[in-house]
Ligand code: AOF
């Protein structure tokens with residue numbers, strides 16, 4: 471087992487795969503399936519270890535791989551951080567480091583093996599080199615630079631190849647990568663915190679935190695999994711937020727790009743977003759002599775003065791060109807409202823606090839609005855006394 475096993479729940483308990491996984495994936499009726507119970511177990515384990523790369527590998531997807539022989543998992547690996555080994559190569563290295571023979575083994579991989587020389591050599595060649603004779607994948611790689619190539623290459627080399635095992639689970643795990651491959655735009659994740667009356671702030675009082683410590687941790691986890699965090703300029707002026715990952719381990723990842731929709735370039739030059747040394751992008755539409763110590767882009771066509779709207783389609787294209795795969799929209803109400811009314815939110819995390827803010831400012835978010843935006847409630851969780859609702863596009 472490689473040292474990287476420190477991230478895994480039970481790095482040495484390879485054979486306990488099934489009992490570890492039980493709760494996270496739907497139980498299947500095996501009798502009418504083309505897959506055996508053991509094959510399910512293997513792919514579940516591959517999906518489980520892939521989680522170690524979440525928040526660390528963007529713009530690559532998190533990928534996991536297990537090697538199995540004679541109904542026994544013999545090695546496992548995952549893509550741990552950008553530039554590190556791909557999952558297949560990590561699994562082969564895991565076997566090698568423990569002197570385990572890979573000849574004749576089956577590889578279960580959550581993504582089609584790559585067949586290109588990128589940051590690492592092709593996984594297809596590594597699998598052949600290791601003597602793997604069967605490859606089972608969950609999802610195809612829709613990255614245009616590798617599309618289809620991996621499976622074709624393996625088939626031509628007489629490897630027994632099958633696909634589609636736990637495919638929807640894998641697609642969900644790699645959703646931002648898959649979305650970007652298809653649309654060249656980021657997935658939009660909305661985060662909002664509301665008091666017990668649906669308010670987000672107190673109009674007369676100073677800005678104050680009203681969600682639990684655990685909810686704040688959750689927000690930092692969301693930032694870690696996002697390539698960029700977006701707010702409107704009013705939020706910057708009112709809260710002077712940092713929008714960085716601080717409460718959870720950043721690992722080998724970098725801080726998300728902070729983006730401010732700032733029509734008239736009103737972001738204070740002394741604000742945290744400008745002065746803390748992390749990257750910020752201010753998007754504005756009026757010529758301005760102001761000198762700000764961060765990147766600014768003047769895009770008159772992004773803002774419609776007459777309709778008081780931002781051209782969000784244009785914005786998403788621009789961010790997609792920068793290989794932003796997940797955009798976290800953190801506020802405030804005007805920005806949320808526009809993304810929701812244009813049905814551009816792919817998923818939303820709504821934190822409901824029991825606290826009652828005096829003289830509250832409406833958040834403009836409720837179940838009806840989320841449903842009208844095409845979202846459905848997937849689950850609700852208690853997070854340190856708050857209720858966190860997770861909504862996703864149906
Ligand atoms: C795999 N196994 O674990 C991952 C794959 O530039 P590179 O070399 O890092 O390659 C990145 C691309 O490879 C990425 O965009 C995706 O298409 C694929 N990711 N492939 O065989 C892996 N993470």
Ligand code: ZN
Pocket residue numbers: 556557583584585591592593594
């Ligand atoms: Zn690869």
